Amino acid sequence: MSVTAAQGFTAAGVAAGIKASGRKDLALVRNLGPRFDAAGVFTSNRICAAPVTWSRQAIADGRIDAVVLNSGGANACTGVEGFADTHHTAEKVGEELGIAAGDVVVCSTGLIGARLPMDALLTGITTAAADLSADGGLAAAEAIMTTDTRPKEAVRTVDGWTVGGMAKGAGMLAPGLATMLVVITTDAVVPAEDLQSALGAATRVTFDRLDSDGCMSTNDTVVALASGASGITPEATAFLAALTEVCHDLGQQLIGDAEGASHDIAVRVVNAASEDDAVQVARSITGSNLFKCAIFGNDPNWGRVLSALGTTAAAYEPDGVDVSFNGVMVCRGGAIGEPRELVDLHPRAVDVLVDLHAGDAQATVWTNDLTYDYVKENAEYSS
Amino acid sequence: MSVTAAQGFTAAGVAAGIKASGRKDLALVRNLGPRFDAAGVFTSNRICAAPVTWSRQAIADGRIDAVVLNSGGANACTGVEGFADTHHTAEKVGEELGIAAGDVVVCSTGLIGARLPMDALLTGITTAAADLSADGGLAAAEAIMTTDTRPKEAVRTVDGWTVGGMAKGAGMLAPGLATMLVVITTDAVVPAEDLQSALGAATRVTFDRLDSDGCMSTNDTVVALASGASGITPEATAFLAALTEVCHDLGQQLIGDAEGASHDIAVRVVNAASEDDAVQVARSITGSNLFKCAIFGNDPNWGRVLSALGTTAAAYEPDGVDVSFNGVMVCRGGAIGEPRELVDLHPRAVDVLVDLHAGDAQATVWTNDLTYDYVKENAEYSS
Numbered sequence: 001m002s003v004t005a006a007q008g009f010t011a012a013g014v015a016a017g018i019k020a021s022g023r024k025d026l027a028l029v030r031n032l033g034p035r036f037d038a039a040g041v042f043t044s045n046r047i048c049a050a051p052v053t054w055s056r057q058a059i060a061d062g063r064i065d066a067v068v069l070n071s072g073g074a075n076a077c078t079g080v081e082g083f084a085d086t087h088h089t090a091e092k093v094g095e096e097l098g099i100a101a102g103d104v105v106v107c108s109t110g111l112i113g114a115r116l117p118m119d120a121l122l123t124g125i126t127t128a129a130a131d132l133s134a135d136g137g138l139a140a141a142e143a144i145m146t147t148d149t150r151p152k153e154a155v156r157t158v159d160g161w162t163v164g165g166m167a168k169g170a171g172m173l174a175p176g177l178a179t180m181l182v183v184i185t186t187d188a189v190v191p192a193e194d195l196q197s198a199l200g201a202a203t204r205v206t207f208d209r210l211d212s213d214g215c216m217s218t219n220d221t222v223v224a225l226a227s228g229a230s231g232i233t234p235e236a237t238a239f240l241a242a243l244t245e246v247c248h249d250l251g252q253q254l255i256g257d258a259e260g261a262s263h264d265i266a267v268r269v270v271n272a273a274s275e276d277d278a279v280q281v282a283r284s285i286t287g288s289n290l291f292k293c294a295i296f297g298n299d300p301n302w303g304r305v306l307s308a309l310g311t312t313a314a315a316y317e318p319d320g321v322d323v324s325f326n327g328v329m330v331c332r333g334g335a336i337g338e339p340r341e342l343v344d345l346h347p348r349a350v351d352v353l354v355d356l357h358a359g360d361a362q363a364t365v366w367t368n369d370l371t372y373d374y375v376k377e378n379a380e381y382s383s
Numbered sequence: 384m385s386v387t388a389a390q391g392f393t394a395a396g397v398a399a400g401i402k403a404s405g406r407k408d409l410a411l412v413r414n415l416g417p418r419f420d421a422a423g424v425f426t427s428n429r430i431c432a433a434p435v436t437w438s439r440q441a442i443a444d445g446r447i448d449a450v451v452l453n454s455g456g457a458n459a460c461t462g463v464e465g466f467a468d469t470h471h472t473a474e475k476v477g478e479e480l481g482i483a484a485g486d487v488v489v490c491s492t493g494l495i496g497a498r499l500p501m502d503a504l505l506t507g508i509t510t511a512a513a514d515l516s517a518d519g520g521l522a523a524a525e526a527i528m529t530t531d532t533r534p535k536e537a538v539r540t541v542d543g544w545t546v547g548g549m550a551k552g553a554g555m556l557a558p559g560l561a562t563m564l565v566v567i568t569t570d571a572v573v574p575a576e577d578l579q580s581a582l583g584a585a586t587r588v589t590f591d592r593l594d595s596d597g598c599m600s601t602n603d604t605v606v607a608l609a610s611g612a613s614g615i616t617p618e619a620t621a622f623l624a625a626l627t628e629v630c631h632d633l634g635q636q637l638i639g640d641a642e643g644a645s646h647d648i649a650v651r652v653v654n655a656a657s658e659d660d661a662v663q664v665a666r667s668i669t670g671s672n673l674f675k676c677a678i679f680g681n682d683p684n685w686g687r688v689l690s691a692l693g694t695t696a697a698a699y700e701p702d703g704v705d706v707s708f709n710g711v712m713v714c715r716g717g718a719i720g721e722p723r724e725l726v727d728l729h730p731r732a733v734d735v736l737v738d739l740h741a742g743d744a745q746a747t748v749w750t751n752d753l754t755y756d757y758v759k760e761n762a763e764y765s766s
Contacts, residue, residue: 047693047701047717077689079702079718112686113719214597215673215687216694289597289672289753290761297762303495303601306460310430311599318430319462334430335462336496370672371762372755378673379680379754 002153004137005164006187008032008227011136013143016124018072018110018117024143026124027069029183030097030132035228038064039196040105041203043220049076050083051106052219054090058102059223062192065103067183067223068093068128069144070121071168073110076218085116092122096129107181107221109146109168141166144181147259147377154249156242161188161230163242167250180207180254182222184246187230188239198240199224206247209279209365210255211286222247255366260373263295265350270362277314278363281354284308285365292370298345300325305354306334315358322355385536387520388547389570391415391610394519396526399507401455401493401500407526409507410452412566413480413515418611421447422579423488424586426603432459433466434489435602437473441485442606445575448486450566450606451476451511452527453504454551456493459601468499475505479512490564490604492529492551524549527564530642530760537632539625544571544613546625550633563590563637565605567629570613571622581623582607589630592662592748593638594669605630638749643756646678648733653745660697661746664737667691669750679752681728683708688737689717698741705738 004011009031016026031038040059042052058064068089075082086106094101108116131139141151148168155164169180190198203222224243234242255264267285272278285291288308294301302323309321323331325343332338350369368374387394392414399409414421423442425435441447451472458465469489477484491499514522524534531551538547552563573581586605607626617625638647650668655661668674671691677684685706692704706714708726715721733752751757 045690045693046695047689074686077686077714077718079716082718112684112690113714115719215671216690218686218690218693287597289757293758293761296758299762301495303457303460306430307428307495307599307601310428310601312429331460331496333462335460335465336498370758372758374672375676375679375753375755375758378676379682 002137002141002155002164002166003029003183003185004134005155006162006185006227008187008229009185010132010134011140012128012131012133013136013139014124014128014131016127017120018070024139025070025072026121026128027140027143028125028128028132029067029140029185031065031225031227033227035189035226036063036065037190037192037195037226038062039192039199039224041199041222043217045216045218047077047218049074049108049219050078050086051075051108052221053083054086055105055107055221058105063103064105064223064225065099066093066097067105067107068125069107069181070116071109071144071146073108073114073116074112074219075108075116076112078115082115085118088118089121092125096125105223109144109181109219112218137166144168149257152250152253154246156245158238158242161232161234162186163246165246165250167254169254180220182207182250184224184243186226187228188226189228189231189233190226190239194236195224195226198243201240202244202247206244206251210251211283211365211367214287255368258368259377260371261368262371263348263350263369265295265352265367265369266364267352267354267367268362268364269354269356271359272356272361273315273359275361275363278361279365280312281309281314281356282363282365284312285352286367289370292367295345295350296369296371300330300340300343300345302331305352306331309354314356316356320357324353326351385520385524385538385547385549386412386566386568387517388538389545389568389610391570391612392568393515393517394523395511395514395516396519396522397507397511397514399510400503401453407522408453408455409504409511410523410526411511411515412450412523412568414448414608414610416610418572418609419446419448420573420575420578420609421445422575422582422607424582424605426600428599428601430460430601432457432491432602433461433469434458434491435604436466437469438488438490438604441488446486447488447606447608448482449476449480450488450490451508452490452564453499454492454527454529456491456497456499457495457602458491458499459495461498465498468501471501472504475508479508488606492527492564492602495601520549527551532640535633535636537629539628541621541625544615544617545569546629548629548633550637552637563603565633567607569609570611571609572611572614572616573609573622577619578607578609581626584623585627585630589627589634593634594666594748594750597670638751641751642760643754644751645754646731646733646752648678648735648750648752649747650735650737650750651745651747652737652739654742655739655744656698656742658744658746661744662748663695664692664697664739665746665748667695668735669748672753675750675753678728678733679754683713683723683726683728685714688735689714692737697739699739703740707736709734
């Protein structure tokens with residue numbers, strides 16, 4: 001159900017002919033109100049795609065009526081022509097739905113540095129507009145897939161109101177969001193300003209803590225739409241909790257379907273002097289190709305964890321660090337701990353715990369292993 | 384000839400039984416004087432190996448008589464016992480050669496987090512000491528190999544004095560030096576203080592600009608010894624030039640033999656506002672797994688270059704950046720340039736030129752592609 005689980009939303013996903021494969025490649029999500037509050041979080045990459053530039057402006061006034069998303073092309077690094085393409089896309093959606101182009105968020109994903117096939121895309125918008133329905137959530141989630149092997153959806157219902165969402169993304173997943181497009185809808189009454197602060201808080205500890213491959217996208221967009229159709233105004237903490245759960249659920253689905261991965265790895269850093277320290281240390285480990293190759297080889301190579309830790313400015317004493325793989329403390333006090341033979345890394349889920357013994361802050365960053373199939377997907381196909 | 388090309392040095396390389404394979408694994412380099420000036424540059428990793436801690440202290444007074452190096456174990460993250468092992472190693476060399484233990488640099492390379500087989504190592508020192516000769520350079524270069532497929536040696540002779548060196552390193556090659564041990568010898572008369580400043584300047588633009596896989600080692604050591612045996616005191620600029628050439632030559636041999644690589648990539652950033660900007664941009668590109676996979680796939684994917692550039696704080700305008708692969712400007716003004724089909728990436732050497740149009744500074748960082756064999760080497764074998 002995803003984006004159509006909450007009341008007041010319709011969606012559609014169609015095959016517009018943008019992808020050579022003929023698969024679904026265009027999604028449309030519409031908010032029918034009565035409210036049109038919206039919030040967005042975008043890539044921090046300074047080289048950002050035309051649709052990101054457009055959508056940042058569109059969402060600035062806190063109102064969005066519809067989101068159009070295409071796979072099959074990122075429309076990034078396409079110059080003024082690319083920006084005009086995004087503008088035309090929004091105008092076409094406006095025409096079809098009888099709304100202002102300036103209230104349309106546009107998202108694109110696919111190869112950087114190529115123009116979109118605009119004839120196919122514009123025709124697809126007409127088809128999608130005619131196809132909008134309260135059952136369209138799954139089709140929309142399918143239409144935004146690129147190298148994803150399955151659609152990602154999540155829903156939480158609490159006391160009469162609902163938060164639902166869809167996501168795509170399987171590579172170029174890194175700090176400052178991941179390569180992903182995410183649309184979240186809710187029928188709760190949440191003014192745009194509150195929605196923006198809740199979305200920022202939720203993404204900070206979910207999508208922003210994914211690092212599949214260290215590469216930051218030009219197109220990352222997370223947009224949240226609130227229709228108010230339930231008539232219920234939730235407590236801020238309850239809403240944030242539900243929104244964070246949906247973001248976490250979608251984020252875990254992204255990591256679980258990352259390109260070529262055979263392990264999903266949670267790097268938990270505990271007893272850090274600050275949350276920033278914990279995040280910095282976790283990111284240094286999730287960014288290490290050697291660490292990620294070791295996990296692929298089912299090798300609890302804690303030396304590679306410590307060599308990554310050593311590159312950070314975090315507070316710790318080198319002889320005061322413990323590292324555990326799946327509960328076995330293979331490194332104690334910065335030196336040799338339990339035998340590495342005790343660790344079983346065959347399950348897909350891997351838990352790496354780093355205890356800095358330097359304070360009481362903590363953070364988790366999620367990543368994947370580095371595999372033959374990751375190299376294959378990213379060497380043999382342009383994306 | 385490497386470390387024995389300059390007058391006043393002997394070397395040896397023996398199989399001490401540290402490596403399970405039975406290959407050479409212990410090297411010894413001795414300076415016979417008349418001078419014993421020495422300089423060193425070490426990893427900036429805060430988690431550094433016992434031999435690095437030892438050698439930093441040993442070299443602090445500017446005098447070193449011998450360097451002992453072992454492959455087959457890094458002696459990193461081995462606690463106080465590991466430091467005692469390094470201390471015993473230096474004492475044993477001192478005994479055998481009749482020199483002070485405090486004038487011995489110790490270098491180790493191999494798996495992090497395991498103790499060295501000290502009986503084998505100490506016996507090997509006795510063998511190596513007896514085997515020292517002015518022809519021992521190649522054997523020493525062979526004895527420090529880990530996953531290297533060939534020994535690395537370089538020599539420059541200028542006006543009656545010589546600079547020679549040997550290096551090892553094939554993975555964990557990253558900013559702040561690379562995973563490598565390097566010994567450079569010269570028979571020029573160069574006081575320790577001058578040797579240190581020359582070594583710092585030479586490594587800054589050579590070894591420190593290698594980034595094979597983004598992973599910083601715990602054991603990196605570059606040590607330079609000057610015997611003064613030629614009796615010639617070269618001009619500072621001439622000495623720096625020869626030293627830099629030797630470092631560059633060895634560095635290129637490291638990149639050329641990096642684990643699993645099928646391409647050697649030079650990322651040149653030109654017309655940057657500052658050298659720091661140029662280095663930052665080049666490192667962001669050489670650190671991108673997606674870029675490195677694309678090169679493995681012979682794909683001039685300039686979108687992955689721009690998405691990496693976008694993560695930096697360097698000065699540039701997104702629509703003012705040109706990117707060329709092997710001389711073909713596939714991205715012009717931040718958008719689509721020449722057809723990517725014009726680029727031939729089949730040769731091993733790849734030149735990526737990024738023109739920021741923001742100043743007149745430049746820098747080059749060298750890296751490799753990300754291949755199946757890199758993953759294989761680092762997943763199947765602990766190192």
